[in-house]
Amino acid sequence: MAVRSSSEDLFDSILMADNRFHIEGYREGFEEGTRQGMIEGRNHGMLHGAKLSAEVCFYHGFALAWKCLLQNSEDVKARKRLKAVESLVGLIQKFPYEDPEYENLQEDMEKVRAKFRQVCSLLNVAADFREYLSGSSGMSF
Amino acid sequence: MSWVKAVPSSDDVFDEDMDDISLQNKEWKCNMEKRVKDGYIDGVDSGKEVSLQVGFNLGYKEGAVKLKSIGQLKGIVSALRCWCQSQPSRSSVLSPITELLQRIDQHEQDLVEAMRKAQERPPPSVSEVAGDLEDMGVEQSDDRGGSGCCRKDGDSDCCRKDGEGDRCGQDKDMSRSLLISSRSSFQTGESLEQLLQSCMELVTEMGLSEELTFHIQQLRHA
Numbered sequence: 567m568a569v570r571s572s573s574e575d576l577f578d579s580i581l582m583a584d585n586r587f588h589i590e591g592y593r594e595g596f597e598e599g600t601r602q603g604m605i606e607g608r609n610h611g612m613l614h615g616a617k618l619s620a621e622v623c624f625y626h627g628f629a630l631a632w633k634c635l636l637q638n639s640e641d642v643k644a645r646k647r648l649k650a651v652e653s654l655v656g657l658i659q660k661f662p663y664e665d666p667e668y669e670n671l672q673e674d675m676e677k678v679r680a681k682f683r684q685v686c687s688l689l690n691v692a693a694d695f696r697e698y699l700s701g702s703s704g705m706s707f
Numbered sequence: 708m709s710w711v712k713a714v715p716s717s718d719d720v721f722d723e724d725m726d727d728i729s730l731q732n733k734e735w736k737c738n739m740e741k742r743v744k745d746g747y748i749d750g751v752d753s754g755k756e757v758s759l760q761v762g763f764n765l766g767y768k769e770g771a772v773k774l775k776s777i778g779q780l781k782g783i784v785s786a787l788r789c790w791c792q793s794q795p796s797r798s799s800v801l802s803p804i805t806e807l808l809q810r811i812d813q814h815e816q817d818l819v820e821a822m823r824k825a826q827e828r829p830p831p832s833v834s835e836v837a838g839d840l841e842d843m844g845v846e847q848s849d850d851r852g853g854s855g856c857c858r859k860d861g862d863s864d865c866c867r868k869d870g871e872g873d874r875c876g877q878d879k880d881m882s883r884s885l886l887i888s889s890r891s892s893f894q895t896g897e898s899l900e901q902l903l904q905s906c907m908e909l910v911t912e913m914g915l916s917e918e919l920t921f922h923i924q925q926l927r928h929a
Binding site for chain 1: 738739740742743744745746747748749750751752753754755756757758759760761762763764765766767768769770771772773774775776777778779780781782783784785786787789790792793815818819822823825826915916918919922
């Protein structure tokens with residue numbers, strides 16, 4: 567009996583040691599993995615945030631500038647153009663593009679893009695304009 | 708063969724059981740080391756799983772903020788350029804506007820490139836830093852065309868063969884330290900402030916509305 571229980575104890579302690587070492591390694595690895603994941607995730611996220619922000623803010627600046635330019639214009643088309651530009655500004659101002667957890671990020675982005683295209687066509691600038699989007703043309707969304 | 712070599716190294720050569728015990732000890736140790744290692748790998752996986760999304764969200768916000776001002780400025784100047792193109796009387800400012808737009812575009816690309824580099828090359832452990840700096844020094848003329856002695860495209864070749872020209876040696880060290888600082892803070896050759904200043908000068912020169920100047924000034928604090 568005594569022998570048996572001691573061998574059982576031994577078996578248990580081997581198993582326990584086995585677990586203990588695994589847990590010990592796990593803890594250390596978890597810490598390192600958390601650190602690595604933070605860095606990798608951050609670097610990855612930064613690029614995504616930067617690209618989306620660059621695109622949205624480009625539209626924003628574009629619309630704001632046109633708004634200023636059109637306000638003093640006596641062109642007959644100015645009113646209609648101004649309205650479209652203002653609506654683009656409004657769309658962007660309501661768009662929380664800086665929040666990666668915003669659930670409609672992609673959909674709203676598409677709405678902003680569509681509005682921008684509409685504005686460009688109203689302003690007659692679409693054709694020779696694309697080349698200046700070089701920075702954002704390589705973006706993958 | 709390693710166990711054969713291991714035996715003579717044992718201190719207690721008179722103990723007959725020693726070989727067996729030391730072998731068993733070795734095996735035990737080896738197994739437990741493997742357990743630790745397995746645990747470590749599992750731990751790294753779980754740790755990453757937990758933190759990747761958190762890191763992504765954090766980085767996303769940072770990246771979005773970093774590109775905000777330059778993105779808007781690029782939009783503003785692009786609009787100005789389009790507007791001038793449509794007005795024959797404004798054709799004289801077209802070339803300074805285009806030039807400014809190119810500078811802005813370069814600045815934006817530099818910012819993104821710095822982030823891309825950080826992504827491709829995760830922060831090294833301390834022991835890797837020395838070698839890493841060497842790599843960056845060599846790559847320097849590629850990723851920072853606008854700095855130091857490599858400003859003119861034609862000259863960049865002479866700098867790429869690093870260390871060979873005495874003239875370049877000093878500059879290389881200087882631009883290397885510039886590069887290191889740019890890596891940590893994403894500062895690039897030309898500052899946003901300079902670009903904003905140039906833009907405001909242009910807007911004033913064109914006699915455009917105060918409101919536009921106001922928008923540009925706002926970008927300083929965005």
